Amino acid sequence: MNVKSIINNHHFTLINNETNLDNKINKLFASDLMSHVMGFAETEDCLVTVLNNINVLGVASLLDFTGVIFSHGVKVNDSIIQKANELDIPLIQTKLTTVEVINELHKLGE
Amino acid sequence: MESTITTYNIERNDIGNAGTVASLTKRALKRQGLSREFVKTVTIGVYEAEINVVIHSYGGEVTVEKADDYIEIIFKDVGPGIESIENAMTEGWSTASKYAIENGFGAGMGLPNIKAVSDEMDLHSSKEGTTLRIRFYITEDCYER
Numbered sequence: 001m002n003v004k005s006i007i008n009n010h011h012f013t014l015i016n017n018e019t020n021l022d023n024k025i026n027k028l029f030a031s032d033l034m035s036h037v038m039g040f041a042e043t044e045d046c047l048v049t050v051l052n053n054i055n056v057l058g059v060a061s062l063l064d065f066t067g068v069i070f071s072h073g074v075k076v077n078d079s080i081i082q083k084a085n086e087l088d089i090p091l092i093q094t095k096l097t098t099v100e101v102i103n104e105l106h107k108l109g110e
Numbered sequence: 111m112e113s114t115i116t117t118y119n120i121e122r123n124d125i126g127n128a129g130t131v132a133s134l135t136k137r138a139l140k141r142q143g144l145s146r147e148f149v150k151t152v153t154i155g156v157y158e159a160e161i162n163v164v165i166h167s168y169g170g171e172v173t174v175e176k177a178d179d180y181i182e183i184i185f186k187d188v189g190p191g192i193e194s195i196e197n198a199m200t201e202g203w204s205t206a207s208k209y210a211i212e213n214g215f216g217a218g219m220g221l222p223n224i225k226a227v228s229d230e231m232d233l234h235s236s237k238e239g240t241t242l243r244i245r246f247y248i249t250e251d252c253y254e255r
Binding site: 032033034035036038039043051053054055056058059061062063064 | 125126128129132133136146147150153154157158161213214215216217218219220222223226
């Protein structure tokens, strides 16, 4: 699974520059607590979160995440989008809940 | 033996810049050919400790020392100190403020994460301030192959 295969699904929208869309996703990691993410996520994971602040990108960059999915339709502000463009991290928005995101993407498989 | 020492300031509650020291350290280590896994380990330790200074202390200073066979990072803040180090080292135990929690911190995982990733860790605290020293040993296996 890569970012492109996620945004080909109509529930998901890419909200920043089209870069690194072909990078392979290691696995999905869902959490809103950044220390859990730091402690348990792996390099090249794709984060699913409702936390819409700049620290999410700090963590995503430090762990070389392949992307960040904002679930529950959370609004992502411009400063986050701008920072993600600087860091070349794809950002995806969806109205699905975190559990629905996992279910939907599970269907995409590896 | 060559050793480089870099010092950074950390401001209280400056969540927007939290992670800067971790990010600069990551970049410097990658440039030296250290492996992705080793760099990740160091980065987690530095990031968690940096966040702790931002969200729990009145501010402080970090010194990063890179020698041939280790990297040592010392965080010194100016208070208010950790009331119980034993509690603070317990997974899930947190004294984080509402502000920190709203920003995704305060899981009570910071110090346990730091202990898990580092090779050495010392923590001393009083009302005047807290000092955390963490060290990671660099062996041949830590370099990219």
